Amino acid sequence: MKFSFGPVQYYWPKEKMIAFYEEVAESPVDMVYLGETVCSKRRELKFQDFMSLAHMLREAGKRVTLSTMTLLEAPSELRELRKYCENGEFQVEANDAGAINMLVQQGLPFTVGAAMSVYNHHSLRRLVQMGMNRWVPPVELSEQWLRELLSQPVVEDIRDSFEVELFAFGHMPLAWSARCFTARSENRSKDQCELCCIKYPSGRVVRSQDQKEVFVLNGIQTQSGERYNLVNQLPQISKLVDIVRLSPQAEGTVEWLQKFIANQAGAAPLKLEHGDCNGYWLNLAGMVRSA
Amino acid sequence: MELLCPAGSPPALKAAIENGADAVYVGLKDRTNARHFAGLNFTPEKLREAADYVHKHGRKLHVAINTFAHPNTWDYWQNSVDSAVMAGADVIIAADIAVLGYAAEQYPQVERHLSVQASATNSAAVNFYQQFGISRVVLPRVLSMQQVRALARTTDIDLEVFAFGSLCIMAEGRCYLSSYMTGESPNTAGACSPPAYVRWEEKNGVLESRLNDVVIDRFAGHETAGYPTLCKGRFEVDNQLYHPLEEPTSLNTLDLLPQLHAEGIRSLKIEGRQRSPAYVAKITKVWREAIDRVIADPVHFQVAHHWQHTLAQLSEGSQTTLGAYHRSWK
Structure with missing residues (x-):
């Protein structure tokens, strides 16, 4: 089993991003995803900066993939997307059908991200035929669903031609909107957001009126209030999945990677604490935490 | 047209x-x-x-x-x-x-x-x-x-x-809020905030709506109580109570x-x-x-x-x- 760090979902200052990726280069992670996937107004790092980080990480022995925007609305966003798709060196993770279209046109292999709706074997097979060689299932899929999907004959036939990567740690992206909820939380309009999300390196917590953490606001993205944590399910995960993804958190990401590596075969299980959940994998409501 | x-x-x-x-x-x-x-x-x-x-x-x-x-x-x-x-x-x-x-x-x-x-x-x-x-x-x-x-x-x-x-304020087909809270989403079950998970309770003149036990809203006597669609709930951000995602x-x-x-x-x-x-x-x-x-x-x-x-x-x-x-x- 391999481990990856997904793209940073939050808006961090450039210095924090660079410091994080320097730490990543030294870490035992196998694969790294780079790129802005949430909001095109976030420009602390530009395309060239991500490419420089990609080169640095590749030299450190990491497999690098460029990840792309999830909700593409403006023609300018498509132009930026095209730069990523035509980078010429690194594989691209498509988080929108538009990106798949560009990558197919160029005859390039690609990763399909968790925001693409792939729920069954026939969809999966069609994407493999188009050039998909790595698949990140939607976050809401359970172990049972994934097993049923991967054991269908039309997929078993081609199982060697793609990798499966599971989002297994971090606040899960659950929805994308035209509206910026971080700007709204500061009573600003999206057009006058002043990139206020840079003040919230872990997003803004939304609590219910009886103080349960329900969501995290991250710009136009809504995340799970609880942090997904499948550290204790790794032995089962390894039977179905090739790569385990950890989503970078503001603090302690590399430490969590080490905890995951230590429990790959179940040798170092952890007691999940308040704030963690694992429901989706166990075929329960996503927010549920089970032992 | x-x-x-x-x-x-x-x-x-x-x-x-x-x-x-x-x-x-x-x-x-x-x-x-x-x-x-x-x-x-x-x-x-x-x-x-x-x-x-x-x-x-x-x-x-x-x-x-x-x-x-x-x-x-x-x-x-x-x-x-x-x-x-x-x-x-x-x-x-x-x-x-x-x-x-x-x-x-x-x-x-x-x-x-x-x-x-x-x-x-x-x-x-x-x-x-x-x-x-x-x-x-x-x-x-x-x-x-x-x-x-x-x-x-x-x-x-x-x-x-x-x-x-x-x-719907979220990009449809890519919204998992409902399954996060209930286990069922439009993509997996064809429904958002399914009625089977809704509970209403009245306490001291306040009507509370819950979805799979999560408080979605509380309504005072003079307010119109709406169906608890989870993205239209009234929640708190830094102690401020409002509709963080959308009003009904x-x-x-x-x-x-x-x-x-x-x-x-x-x-x-x-x-x-x-x-x-x-x-x-x-x-x-x-x-x-x-x-x-x-x-x-x-x-x-x-x-x-x-x-x-x-x-x-x-x-x-x-x-x-x-x-x-x-x-x-x-």
């Missing part, structure tokens, strides 16, 4: 046709469509009758098969496509590439429209789905009028937009009608297959009048007061918004 109305039952379908819908969209009685609620939708036999009725009046029937197929029950989706075609549906509305591919290969003669659940928000995504021979794209409710216009001018495919009804409100684009007409938008869709026949009748009547008026004289089009009055009465929390079509909403 077509008026496309919802029908969750034969009486609603009749109401839509009698009040001037050009086309009606329906779903089958199973989880293959995104309004999978008890007592709603059509059996294959009822679907055949619906198609006959619609065709007798010279209108069209669209069948939504727009959830994502499950691996072990793929044959439901396949059967739904077969049933729709056998019944005489004019259009299949789908989002799953497996369903689109199956329909395109088996029944190339039946028109395919890309469901809003596919979340095609840009011209490159539209190009992607054209490999399935789609003739129309239903645009997600996240686009602004400016973006709708840009898309209308860069693609030659027919566009359909949501004109009125419940407002409905989408209403009457004011935009001349612009939508000018951009050649092919179809206006009314949301609400879960609504009553009476609701469908009233909504259809208003939009029929409005569309006729804009077609007859787009330059002097004015929104009639009685239209807005009727629509406001039929709206969630009696409030309406232009939603994302208007930039200031964002």
